[in-house]
Each structure stands twice: as structure tokens, then as C-alpha cells.
Amino acid sequence: MELYYNQFSPPSRAVRMTAEYLGLSLKLNCIDTLKGEQLTQEFETINSAKKIPILVDGDLKLAESRAIMIYLVDKYGKNNSRILPSDPCGRALVNLALHFDIGKLFRSIEQYYFPIIFKLEETPSAERYEKLKEAFGILDRMVESQDYVAGRNLTIADISIITTVTTAEAFGFNIIKYKNVMKWIDRVKVAIPGYKKINVEGIEMLKKRLSGQMEN
Numbered sequence: 069m070e071l072y073y074n075q076f077s078p079p080s081r082a083v084r085m086t087a088e089y090l091g092l093s094l095k096l097n098c099i100d101t102l103k104g105e106q107l108t109q110e111f112e113t114i115n116s117a118k119k120i121p122i123l124v125d126g127d128l129k130l131a132e133s134r135a136i137m138i139y140l141v142d143k144y145g146k147n148n149s150r151i152l153p154s155d156p157c158g159r160a161l162v163n164l165a166l167h168f169d170i171g172k173l174f175r176s177i178e179q180y181y182f183p184i185i186f187k188l189e190e191t192p193s194a195e196r197y198e199k200l201k202e203a204f205g206i207l208d209r210m211v212e213s214q215d216y217v218a219g220r221n222l223t224i225a226d227i228s229i230i231t232t233v234t235t236a237e238a239f240g241f242n243i244i245k246y247k248n249v250m251k252w253i254d255r256v257k258v259a260i261p262g263y264k265k266i267n268v269e270g271i272e273m274l275k276k277r278l279s280g281q282m283e284n
């Protein structure tokens with residue numbers, strides 16, 4: 069199985085940590101999106117949307133990190149019903165958290181920070197900042213009365229959301245006042261195999277790249 073990825077990319081890191089959790093080995097092909105390597109014709113034949121991550125497993129070329137994570141557990145994760153429950157109720161809660169991540173949390177981070185990072189707007193949007201804080205408020209309440217985002221166990225939703233949250237932090241978002249999120253981070257980072265090698269190293273590289281970019 070091959071993964072087209074980048075260490076800076078939060079969804080790529082989520083897929084890699086899921087594979088690590090399942091004990092799967094992936095052939096890693098690094099795509100430098102800042103150099104536009106995802107825009108080549110060769111890459112377009114793998115993913116017409118020109119985005120990473122992409123998993124190639126035989127004839128299957130699969131985009132969207134959350135779809136990839138579900139596929140990996142469904143196909144290769146025998147006896148891993150904890151990380152993605154097979155009962156409808158448990159799975160619904162994981163789906164809920166994954167949809168919250170892509171539709172609200174990651175989206176609000178992207179909408180607030182990308183114009184600042186890529187210098188597209190002169191003034192940061194106060195309205196989008198409120199939306200970002202609202203999303204973190206929802207996450208904080210999600211982990212107020214349960215240890216993980218979808219219940220009592222670590223699931224792929226935690227793996228996806230931890231990459232989103234740590235990316236927001238790298239962009240400069242202050243998460244300290246979200247007390248339940250802070251406690252959840254401490255639980256999640258020790259529960260995910262390969263967290264340090266994959267997520268921490270990726271975040272450190274991202275921070276270095278961002279500070280270089282800020283200096284330009």
C-alpha cells in the first residue's frame with residue numbers, strides 16, 4: 069500500500085497514525101504541496117482533486133483522510149472495533165466527530181488562518197475568529213464528560229482531531245483556556261502509537277516552516 073503524503077499535512081499525519089495503530093506498513097511518497105508537486109499531470113492521474121493524502125491499494129485510489137482511515141480499519145483492522153466500533157450507535161458517534169472535524173473545526177481554522185498565513189488579507193477577520201472559538205468551545209464540551217471525542221475509548225476521530233487541534237496551536241491559536249481539550253490532548257498523545265514520531269515531528273517542522281514564512 070502506498071500513501072502520497074506530506075509531514076506538514078494534518079490529514080496525512082492522521083492516516084499515518086491510524087496505519088501505525090493497526091501495525092500496517094505504508095510505502096510513503098512525499099509530495100511537496102508548497103512546491104506544487106500535487107499539480108503535476110502525473111499526480112492528477114492519482115487524484116483529480118490534486119490534494120494529499122491519497123492511499124493507493126491495488127486498483128483503489130482513495131482520497132479524503134477520514135475515508136482512508138475508515139477503509140484501513142474496515143479492511144485491515146481485524147479485532148479493532150475499539151478504534152472504529154462496528155455497532156451502529158458507536159460508529160455513529162465516531163462519524164459525528166469526524167464530520168464535526170472536517171465541517172466545523174478544521175474548516176474554521178482554515179478560514180481564519182489561511183488568509184493570514186498566505187498574506188491574502190491585511191486584517192484578520194474578527195467574525196471568523198469567533199467561529200473558530202465557537203468550534204473549540206464545542207470540542208471542549210464534547211470531552212467534558214467523556215475521555216475521548218466519541219466515548220470511552222480512543223477512536224480514529226481522536227486521531228483525526230488531534231492533528232487538527234495541534235495544527236491550530238502551531239498557527240498560533242491559544243488552546244490553554246479550553247481546559248477539557250487540554251486534558252484530552254494529554255490522554256490522546258500517550259494513547260496513539262507513533263504520536264511523537266508522526267505528529268510531534270510534523271508539527272515541529274510546520275512551526276519552523278511557518279516562522280520562516282513569517283520572516284519573508
Ligand SMILES: N[C@@H](CCC(=O)N[C@@H](CS)C(=O)NCC(=O)O)C(=O)O
Nearest residue numbers: 077078079101119120121132133134
Ligand atoms: N479533507 C481533505 C483535505 C485535503 C487537503 O486539503 N490537503 C492539503 C494538504 S493538508 C493539500 O493537498 N493541499 C494542496 C492544495 O490545495 O493545492 C482530507 O482530509 O484529506
